[in-house]
Amino acid sequence: MKEIMVVAEHRQGSLREMTYEMLACAADLAEGFDCTVSALVLGKDTRPICDALDGFAHQIVEVQDPMLEHYNADPYLTVLAEILSSRKPWLTMVGHTAMGMDMAPALAARLHIPLVTDCLEIGWAEGGLTTLRQVYGGKVDERLRLKPAEQYLVTLRPGAFSAGQGISEGPVVEKISPSKWEQLRGRRFLEYKVLEQEDVDIAEAEILVSIGRGIGKPENIPLVEQFAEAIGATLSCSRPVADKGWLPKSRQVGTSGKTVKPKLYIALGISGAFQHQAGMKNSGTIIAVNKDPKAPIFKVAHYGIVADLFQVLPVLTEKLKK
Numbered sequence: 607m608k609e610i611m612v613v614a615e616h617r618q619g620s621l622r623e624m625t626y627e628m629l630a631c632a633a634d635l636a637e638g639f640d641c642t643v644s645a646l647v648l649g650k651d652t653r654p655i656c657d658a659l660d661g662f663a664h665q666i667v668e669v670q671d672p673m674l675e676h677y678n679a680d681p682y683l684t685v686l687a688e689i690l691s692s693r694k695p696w697l698t699m700v701g702h703t704a705m706g707m708d709m710a711p712a713l714a715a716r717l718h719i720p721l722v723t724d725c726l727e728i729g730w731a732e733g734g735l736t737t738l739r740q741v742y743g744g745k746v747d748e749r750l751r752l753k754p755a756e757q758y759l760v761t762l763r764p765g766a767f768s769a770g771q772g773i774s775e776g777p778v779v780e781k782i783s784p785s786k787w788e789q790l791r792g793r794r795f796l797e798y799k800v801l802e803q804e805d806v807d808i809a810e811a812e813i814l815v816s817i818g819r820g821i822g823k824p825e826n827i828p829l830v831e832q833f834a835e836a837i838g839a840t841l842s843c844s845r846p847v848a849d850k851g852w853l854p855k856s857r858q859v860g861t862s863g864k865t866v867k868p869k870l871y872i873a874l875g876i877s878g879a880f881q882h883q884a885g886m887k888n889s890g891t892i893i894a895v896n897k898d899p900k901a902p903i904f905k906v907a908h909y910g911i912v913a914d915l916f917q918v919l920p921v922l923t924e925k926l927k928k
């Protein structure tokens with residue numbers, strides 16, 4: 607039976623959401639192809655990570671070694687190359703994260719496996735793996751059908767897939783002995799530095815109120831802040847607002863900002879350029895307020911209000927409070 611292997615990503619003892627997103631994508635694909643889904647966990651103390659994966663994969667492959675405590679391309683690549691060469695999973699999924707971007711191309715080159723990066727969809731047609739990705743900063747959608755191959759490697763964009771409910775109870779756990787480390791080139795992990803961040807992570811927010819250039823001037827922001835507070839939302843923005851320094855860069859949504867997927871996204875005075883849409887179009891419910899009925903944001907909004915945002919805010923506050 608074919609195997610889809612998801613390389614679990616964890617940091618400081620916690621699984622990253624990306625892992626569940628990849629497992630959900632793998633589970634969907636596996637359903638149609640009679641595949642098994644396995645999660646590959648590399649680390650020093652892998653037990654809590656494996657426990658957190660219970661029910662999300664048919665099989666967990668655990669590789670425990672002090673060398674794997676923190677992500678370091680050298681030992682990770684050594685172990686992954688060995689496992690992929692011996693088990694030959696049909697499809698290996700890695701997050702399109704700093705780790706995945708660093709590791710996947712080197713792994714593909716080392717094993718001569720076809721690689722597609724930053725995928726937004728994965729499928730299967732006419733005997734080949736199909737993917738959807740974006741090029742030219744999101745202006746063009748590129749659909750690829752790969753030539754038939756024994757193995758494929760893909761990186762998936764964080765936030766492009768929804769984490770699922772899980773597929774199995776009590777997966778089989780297979781422990782693999784770590785590799786010998788002689789061939790390592792000497793990259794060493796020195797320290798883990800947490801970015802000093804007084805700010806919130808907009809990617810974690812359930813409700814986002816996002817402001818664009820239509821806010822006019824920074825003096826108007828407190829008005830929106832009050833609105834956001836009233837409905838328990840976090841404030842985010844389009845790029846011009848961050849570029850002008852009206853809100854920190856960490857609040858920017860879009861291709862050069864963050865990809866977000868809140869339950870509710872309220873876009874105020876945002877035109878909806880494709881670079882912005884790419885970062886928020888998968889939100890649960892999108893409400894857009896814009897004076898211009900032709901603003902592209904209305905193409906992705908579930909509810910659109912063509913009006914001056916300053917007139918709409920008090921009404922919205924009342925309605926959403928209810």
Ligand SMILES: Cc1cc2nc3c(=O)[nH]c(=O)nc-3n(C[C@H](O)[C@H](O)[C@H](O)COP(=O)(O)OP(=O)(O)OC[C@H]3O[C@@H](n4cnc5c(N)ncnc54)[C@H](O)[C@@H]3O)c2cc1C
Nearest residue numbers: 818819820844845860861862863875876877882896897915
């Ligand atoms: C390489 C690259 C990367 C980029 N990355 C990003 C990114 O990550 N995120 C991002 O957002 N952009 C990004 N951009 C910029 C993007 O192309 C747009 O320029 C930007 O998103 C526009 O922001 P905006 O909608 O706030 O402003 P505008 O396009 O100027 O739109 C303002 C909107 O507000 C409306 N408006 C004005 N006044 C009011 C009012 N009183 N009430 C209601 N509506 C009002 C107007 O009708 C208009 O639609 C990127 C661009 C490039 C080239």
